[in-house]
Amino acid sequence: MRLHRNLVFAVVDTLNLVFNEGKYADKELANTLKRDKRWGSRDRSFIAETVYDIVRWKRLYAAIAEVKEPYSRPNLFRLFAVWATLKGIALPDWKQLEDTPTRRIKGKFDELSQIRVYRESIPDWLDQVAVQEMGEEKWSKEIASLNKTAPVVLRTNKLKIDSKNLRDLLFQEEIEARSIQNYPDALVLEERTNVFKTQAFKNGFFEVQDASSQLVAPFLQVEPGMRVVDTCAGAGGKSLHLAALMENKGQIIALDIYGNKLKELKRRAKRAGAHNIETRTIENNKVIKKLHQKADRVLIDAPCSGLGVLSRNPDTKWKLQPEFLDEIKSVQREILNNYSKIVKSGGKLVYATCSILPSENQQQVEFFLNSEAGKDFTLEDQKIILSYESGYDGFYMARLIKK
Numbered sequence: 001m002r003l004h005r006n007l008v009f010a011v012v013d014t015l016n017l018v019f020n021e022g023k024y025a026d027k028e029l030a031n032t033l034k035r036d037k038r039w040g041s042r043d044r045s046f047i048a049e050t051v052y053d054i055v056r057w058k059r060l061y062a063a064i065a066e067v068k069e070p071y072s073r074p075n076l077f078r079l080f081a082v083w084a085t086l087k088g089i090a091l092p093d094w095k096q097l098e099d100t101p102t103r104r105i106k107g108k109f110d111e112l113s114q115i116r117v118y119r120e121s122i123p124d125w126l127d128q129v130a131v132q133e134m135g136e137e138k139w140s141k142e143i144a145s146l147n148k149t150a151p152v153v154l155r156t157n158k159l160k161i162d163s164k165n166l167r168d169l170l171f172q173e174e175i176e177a178r179s180i181q182n183y184p185d186a187l188v189l190e191e192r193t194n195v196f197k198t199q200a201f202k203n204g205f206f207e208v209q210d211a212s213s214q215l216v217a218p219f220l221q222v223e224p225g226m227r228v229v230d231t232c233a234g235a236g237g238k239s240l241h242l243a244a245l246m247e248n249k250g251q252i253i254a255l256d257i258y259g260n261k262l263k264e265l266k267r268r269a270k271r272a273g274a275h276n277i278e279t280r281t282i283e284n285n286k287v288i289k290k291l292h293q294k295a296d297r298v299l300i301d302a303p304c305s306g307l308g309v310l311s312r313n314p315d316t317k318w319k320l321q322p323e324f325l326d327e328i329k330s331v332q333r334e335i336l337n338n339y340s341k342i343v344k345s346g347g348k349l350v351y352a353t354c355s356i357l358p359s360e361n362q363q364q365v366e367f368f369l370n371s372e373a374g375k376d377f378t379l380e381d382q383k384i385i386l387s388y389e390s391g392y393d394g395f396y397m398a399r400l401i402k403k
């Protein structure tokens with residue numbers, strides 16, 4: 001592979017924003033990719049994959065390169081040189097890459113790969129928390145899996161098309177996808193590509209949604225005609241799926257504390273042809289009180305650490321702080337306590353997260369069931385989805401039934 005100067009510079013510029021200015025990798029990457037219209041799909045893939053790789057392996061590469069944060073521009077080039085050397089890519093004779101100690105890089109890689117926090121590139125505190133909660137063996141396997149590049153998974157929008165026809169349509173647009181067992185609406189792309197520019201996407205035939213996430217809406221056991229409240233709806237990944245499962249019949253009330261996310265949900269619902277979703281911003285607790293005991297089904301897709309989706313957002317490893325983890329757990333407890341009141345007698349509640357930590361998952365449900373607000377609920381079923389077992393994101397979901 002020949003390295004192109006403007007592509008490598010784009011990588012270094014993006015890394016600077018992510019590492020030194022606390023920006024999110026996905027957003028910065030999207031901005032970077034708009035920079036030059038002449039870049040083809042290979043150029044774009046090179047930039048995206050290289051940025052993600054270096055973000056993912058930051059701790060390992062920084063130790064090999066012997067550089068410390070905040071990274072100067074020469075240090076960012078050193079990180080890049082480590083990446084390229086480990087990939088077996090011949091380095092060009094640019095002055096930014098002068099004096100790269102190729103042999104020492106490989107030796108240090110072998111040495112550091114013996115130690116989990118370097119091999120898997122994770123902060124010490126996070127490693128300790130995860131070992132304490134999951135045990136050495138499970139955590140080692142899980143973090144290795146979460147460090148792999150995530151596949152692109154689509155959810156067929158059954159309001160408009162079935163999976164087979166969607167697959168054929170995508171094939172006509174030169175995109176190959178395959179179905180996967182036990183995920184009835186899912187199609188996995190054979191090769192990573194920008195699906196948002198396809199006609200099939202513009203027609204609302206699919207959404208991009210990980211396979212594990214696609215298990216949440218069916219787990220709520222909705223039926224056409226029900227009243228369903230999606231309490232942490234965000235931009236509506238699960239609401240849209242619920243609308244499809246309910247065949248557009250009944251009512252979905254999508255709530256979130258951020259109105260701008262609900263606006264995006266509205267846009268997506270329009271494209272998807274989902275007509276039974278109403279959005280309400282939670283400006284105060286009156287919004288919740290009005291719904292007390294009104295819903296057949298309630299979904300709490302709770303805000304969480306995001307540790308189950310590290311393969312999609314590797315920068316979470318560096319942005320997540322122990323204080324935030326404590327904070328988010330108390331938000332989860334509060335949300336469960338408060339929003340469970342929306343369920344009517346005989347109704348069901350699903351609590352879900354994209355975390356793999358028991359303290360955000362089964363322990364939160366146990367805490368709730370032992371609390372005053374949870375006394376009328378019983379646990380009907382739960383799924384603990386680990387990435388190394390499923391091959392997709394780490395997720396948790398529990399279904400509770402109200403007396």
Ligand SMILES: C[S@@+](CC[C@H](N)C(=O)[O-])C[C@H]1O[C@@H](n2cnc3c(N)ncnc32)[C@H](O)[C@@H]1O
Nearest residue numbers: 231232233234235236237238256257301302303
């Ligand atoms: C895991 S995300 C939801 C993802 C969304 N359900 C989807 O499928 O696309 C969690 C959401 O909870 C929202 N949130 C955070 N605190 C909240 C609260 N106290 N009440 C309701 N929503 C909250 C966040 O804005 C975020 O959109």
